[in-house]
Amino acid sequence: MTTETGQGLFRVGVTRDFLQPDGTLGFGDIGLAMLDQAPGVEWEFLAERSTELRPEQVAGFDALAVLGSRISGETLSGAERLAVIARFGVGYDSVDVAACTERGVLLTITPDGTRRPMATVNLTFLLALSHRLLEQDRVARAGDWSRKLEVMGTGLVGKTLGVVGFGNIAREFFTLAKPLGMRHVTSDPYGDPALAVALDVELIGLEELLRRSDFVVVSCALTPETHHLLNEERLTLLKPTAYLISTARGPIIDQAALTTALRERRIAGAGLDVYEQEPPDPDDPLLKLDNVIVTPHALCWTDEWAMLTGRSAIGSILEVAAGRVPEHVVNREAITSDMVQTKLRRYRERSVESASAEAAKR
Numbered sequence: 221m222t223t224e225t226g227q228g229l230f231r232v233g234v235t236r237d238f239l240q241p242d243g244t245l246g247f248g249d250i251g252l253a254m255l256d257q258a259p260g261v262e263w264e265f266l267a268e269r270s271t272e273l274r275p276e277q278v279a280g281f282d283a284l285a286v287l288g289s290r291i292s293g294e295t296l297s298g299a300e301r302l303a304v305i306a307r308f309g310v311g312y313d314s315v316d317v318a319a320c321t322e323r324g325v326l327l328t329i330t331p332d333g334t335r336r337p338m339a340t341v342n343l344t345f346l347l348a349l350s351h352r353l354l355e356q357d358r359v360a361r362a363g364d365w366s367r368k369l370e371v372m373g374t375g376l377v378g379k380t381l382g383v384v385g386f387g388n389i390a391r392e393f394f395t396l397a398k399p400l401g402m403r404h405v406t407s408d409p410y411g412d413p414a415l416a417v418a419l420d421v422e423l424i425g426l427e428e429l430l431r432r433s434d435f436v437v438v439s440c441a442l443t444p445e446t447h448h449l450l451n452e453e454r455l456t457l458l459k460p461t462a463y464l465i466s467t468a469r470g471p472i473i474d475q476a477a478l479t480t481a482l483r484e485r486r487i488a489g490a491g492l493d494v495y496e497q498e499p500p501d502p503d504d505p506l507l508k509l510d511n512v513i514v515t516p517h518a519l520c521w522t523d524e525w526a527m528l529t530g531r532s533a534i535g536s537i538l539e540v541a542a543g544r545v546p547e548h549v550v551n552r553e554a555i556t557s558d559m560v561q562t563k564l565r566r567y568r569e570r571s572v573e574s575a576s577a578e579a580a581k582r
């Protein structure tokens with residue numbers, strides 16, 4: 221970490237939720253060394269861990285590297301200096317994007333870090349559910365081998381894999397799942413038909429997908445339009461043998477209706493990484509069901525995820541520090557604003573000065 225301080229330095233704040241209670245980095249290498257090596261850049265962890273960042277926590281920083289903390293309009297009130305918020309991950313429902321744009325702050329995400337790890341998350345659920353992995357585990361631990369037939373799995377060849385949403389993760393997942401020999405269908409009102417043809421995926425309506433699929437994976441963005449997209453009525457369209465995999469955002473599914481469908485065995489089972497409330501209430505009836513695999517919105521957290529995501533997020537920050545526009549900007553409409561352009565111009569000048577000062581030291 222750079223120790224000198226001054227007006228000319230590009231200051232980066234890193235949210236404290238990257239740290240474990242003992243102060244060590246929970247994810248290991250998240251690319252912070254890239255900040256150490258950048259001339260004219262200094263960084264520090266925010267002093268406090270908070271669910272929603274407060275204005276005084278972000279004042280004085282040019283950039284923020286953010287894991288889970290919420291960023292509201294209030295957070296950004298008075299954040300005159302801030303130019304970029306680099307979110308680790310691709311979901312940004314925790315960030316007030318309009319407020320970022322209004323304040324001349326670029327919001328970046330890390331699709332290049334998340335694509336493969338999330339595709340393997342979906343594959344993990346697909347294989348674990350089809351082989352009834354956890355139920356088999358419980359039978360084996362109980363030593364009750366007479367129940368082996370009760371936990372017989374489902375073969376995948378010729379079955380239909382339906383993915384709601386045909387985005388970055390869905391496309392990677394279809395590619396990874398190709399050798400399994402399933403039929404691939406997707407529903408996405410904004411999906412690219414040419415890309416679907418190229419990947420040998422049938423682009424169909426949501427209701428048809430729910431009726432036809434043996435495994436339904438929810439991988440769309442959470443928007444006002446997709447809130448409770450899988451409501452009680454639509455869940456009734458699923459086959460009684462179907463499995464539902466939910467790895468995008470909890471509120472896309474009506475969780476109470478899903479719990480009832482699972483309890484009444486109107487569908488075979490589910491794999492869930494995300495919930496309407498996170499963490500769910502420990503007494504939530506969903507957590508008591510034996511035909512559900514639950515994970516704590518962390519199944520994609522691997523060393524690979526940390527490394528790819530960290531490099532992407534820190535890379536975005538360093539692009540801004542050099543006065544350039546990073547690749548994965550969410551609020552692209554902000555790029556041409558006077559506020560953003562003024563900040564970038566200043567960083568370009570600062571970056572040239574820092575590089576000259578660094579060269580003079582050598």
Ligand SMILES: NC(=O)c1ccc[n+]([C@@H]2O[C@H](COP(=O)([O-])OP(=O)(O)OC[C@H]3O[C@@H](n4cnc5c(N)ncnc54)[C@H](O)[C@@H]3O)[C@@H](O)[C@H]2O)c1
Pocket residue numbers: 309310311312331334338384385386387388389390407408409410411439440441442443445446449467468469493494517518519520
């Ligand atoms: N569980 C996790 O840890 C984790 C990690 C990363 C991403 N995610 C979530 O996964 C989801 C997908 O991520 P991505 O990188 O593929 O995003 P993406 O932006 O590339 O794709 C999202 C897709 O959703 C589609 N969509 C929008 N409205 C729709 C609708 N009404 N019906 C169907 N599709 C619709 C969009 O057209 C887009 O193709 C996001 O919700 C993200 O938050 C979860």
